Each structure stands twice: as structure tokens, then as C-alpha cells.
Amino acid sequence: MASRLTQERLVEQDLIERARSGDHDAFSTLAAVSADRLHAVATLVLRDRTAAEDAVQEALVRMWQDLPRLRDPEKFRPWLQRLLMNACADIWRMRRRHGAEIQLLPTHESPVGDETAQVADREVLNRAFRRLSIDHRATLVLRHYLGLTIPSIAAAMEVPLGTAKSRLHHAERALRAALEADDRSARRTNGSWSA
């Protein structure tokens, strides 16, 4: 049975070791290879392009400053996710406090035919997701976009296991409720509502 470390992971280990010894070139490469993933997660969580860009910058600067304290390079990814989650939470709180203008992300174009129902579901998801708190959004993104386990989510968000579980449960329930409400509404509109 073989190990599943990828080539990317091996190169990453080397970069981490060099960067935490103060090699700025290694850090630059590490930042470049991590930026896409961080940006995707921050954009999903914050639903605000400018805020996401700020969060990624903040997380990467903290990464440079805190790397010497990272003892185990194997834990780099969860550690970096934790930095990003902290940066997202900080920026979210700061923007709410200052009442900053939210730059909403564009929704996808509406297709036709058989895809309509699926697109309607996605629109409902989009609206329901925006109503969730930042912590609930982050839990959903870590679970269903990055595919993290509950303990990994708890570690990334620095919360007890039970809190991570309940956040995920609450967030999923809220989205499901929105979908089901939309479904009932659609059936009522189509005349099949019998209540």
C-alpha cells in the first residue's frame, strides 16, 4: 500500500521548511501556490469580493509572521486554514462595525428548460446562505467545499467538537428549510398544493 502524498505536497513541505527559516523567496512561492485555495474559500465564506481579497492578504501576511512557530510542517494546511478563518472573521466584524458597502457577487445567468428547477434551487441556496452567520457559512464551506471532517473543522475554527457539529447541523437545516419552503411555494403556485 502506497502513501498518497502528492508531488505538490512534497514540494510544499520543502517550501514550508525553507520559509519558516526565513527564506522569503520560498515564502513567496508558498503564498502563490496557496492563494487560489484561500481566495476561493474566503470568497465563498464572505460572499464579498473585496472583503475576501483583504482576508487572503491578511492571512498570508500572518503566515509569514507566524511560520517560525509552526512546529510540524505536516500541519501546515489546517494551520493556514485557521489563519484564514480568523482573518475572515476579523474582516467581517470590522466591516459590519463600520457599515462598509458590501460588493455582492454576481449570480449566475438563468438557463432555460430542464435546468430551471436546479437553478431555482441554487438561487434559494444563495439567498439562504447569505442569511447565515459568518461561522455557519465557514462551517459549510469547510465541510462541503474542502471536504474536511468535523474534527478538522473544529480545529480550523478553534472551537470544541460539539460546537462544530451543532453549527453544521444548524447551517444545513437552515438551507434545507429554505429549499423546502421554496418547493412548497412552487407547488402552491402550480396548483398542486392541497393543504
Next chain:
Amino acid sequence: MNDPEFHDLLRGWLIDEAPREAPDWIVETVIGQTAALPQPRSIPFWRRWRLPAMRTLAVALAAVALVGLYTYRLRPADPTEADAPRVVRTAALGPGVALGMAALPDGVWVGNNSLVGVLRLDPETGETVASVKTYDRPAPRLDLHPAISDVTAAFGSIWTVDPEFGTVTRIDPDTNQVIATIEVGSYPSSAAEAAGALWVVSALHGTVSRIDPTTDRVTATAELSVADASEANLAGDQRALWIAIGNELIRVDPRSLDVVARVRLAGIADGIAIDRGVWVATGTRGAVSRIDPESNRIEATIEIGTTPSAVTAANGWIWVTDRRDGQVRAIDPSTGELVLSLPTGRGSTAMAFSGSWLSVLNQIDASVTLIDIGQ
């Protein structure tokens, strides 16, 4: 809408909504900012030495090393032996990151993320003789979920584990065709044969599922209660399924699917094999441990190379690759002695054995080292 449908909808929506690339200026700005920002220094070694915990640890490590040296006197192999295993050739794999490898007597199969499938190499010539696509889809992002995370040979077939698609794919080596695609749930990570079935670990749910090779269906699933199963390693026989995840080795009864033992390892597990005991490579510890299946305890730990990774039992020896120093080493399982060391390539992280061929996958070099180890 049931749970799987809801989760699929949610996941699909998140993937569609996520931007593929970050604007270049973000990284450029960060590089500019941090260039002038001093990086705080970590605690120097001599200061760490003053900490009581570090002092105790150092003394304990020195004691373990002395005991290890005493117990296992390492002996280099005699390179003059005529029938000694030897590197015959190194086969280039071409573009795309190679992920996982398996071997049958007439073919070495290597997963390839860019291809979204597997390449088949002829071990006699080192040439790629076939490529099989498991999915007709674009290559997924490696840093999320690769197209293939593991390849294994079992029941006369080649099986790929497909995290991106939540499936296991079965390939007929006689026709080089996909003959079954089996839904196994979200983000499977690795697979192995044990007790007449194929076993697959799911990274997302921390479960292991049993696939019946006669029906190509999942027949049972068990909870492993682990934090993260994305880097699991499996091996099994008729009596037990062993799953190494993180610094834990879990023993599962293949009939009842009960977790019957948990063994704390000395470091993070990178590879596992079974031959007169269970052998687990722990790269972070720089060692291979032998676990006694009767007592479910670590019986011996052998310091080997710098960062041991894959482990395979072949030709009566335990073979261990090293992902840093470019060597594959053989251990005599009856004595724990190092008996042979051969050069491979950079980033050796997978190994497979069939017939007289031991194949080592060198991920950084994108190549396979083919070693003739005799019958």
C-alpha cells in the same frame, strides 16, 4: 430531497460559486509587504534545551536510539551477490502528477490526475502501453480532491479510488476497459483487499466500506471515529483489516466490522504492509514499526533512512521507500536487519510488487523505477 441529494446540490453550488484563481496582485502585494517585515525568530535550540520537557525528551530519544542500535545491528547488503535484486530501468511517465500505483504480473498501473485515469506500463520495456480514462471530465484541482488518490490490484482487476467523483472504478486488465463504477460516498481516499473483499476509506465521513467483488456493490460500512481520514493507508489479510490514519493504527474485524484495537504509532503513518507482523512506516519519525497482530502492540521500531514512506512485502523482505533520500531499502522481517539499499528517484511515495518486479513511483521525477527482485 434526501441527504445525498442535498449534499450534492450544496457541493455543486459551492464549486460553481468559488473563483478558480486569485487575482495576481494579492500575492504581489503580500510579497512586497512581507519583504520589509522581519520574521520573528523561533526559540534557538540551545534555549529549548534548557526547557525541562525538551531535556527529558532528548534523554529519552537518546536512550531509545541506543536500545534500537543494540537490538537491530544494521548490516549493509553485499553488492557482489550475483542474484541480488537490481534496478533494471527507470520509466518516464510524461506530464501530469502521478498518484498511486498497482502491479499485476504483466503491467504496472499508475494513476494520473491530468489524464483522469491510469497509465499502463510494460515492466519488461518500461514503455507506456495503454491509458485508461476513468472519467471523461477535466482534471480536477489537486489541492482539493484529485481525480485518483489510490490504485490497487485485487481480484484480477485494477481498482482506482476517485475522490473527486466519490467512486471506485474497476478496470479489466485484459481489455483495458472500465467494467464497473461503484458509488462509495464522499471523498474516498484509499483502498485495499482483505478477507475476500475490497475495502475503501472515506475521508469525509471517517468510515470504511466493504465492496463485494462479485457484485461490485458496497455491502457494509463501519465508523472509524477518526479526525481526518484523507491520508489513510490500508492492508489486510483473512483475519484483519489494518488502517493507518495519522498516528493511529486501527484494526477492524472484516466479518463484524468492529474496531477491535487501536495502536498509537510513534509518528504519522505513511505506508503499511503485512508479513510476519504489520509493518508501518512513519515518515515523521524516520522509522518503520512492527506491530504484533497477536498482542496488537508495537514490538519493534527500526530507524531507517530519513523519511520512510511506502512499504511493501515482497520476496520475503519488507521493502521501504524514502521520499527524501532517493533509496529503497529492504528489511529482513525475521531479524529486523537492513539487508539491502538501492537507488530510486526523488519523491518515492508508492510501491507495488508483482511477478519478479518491484516498482517504485517517484513523484517528483515523474518516473517509475523497475527493480528485478527475482522469483
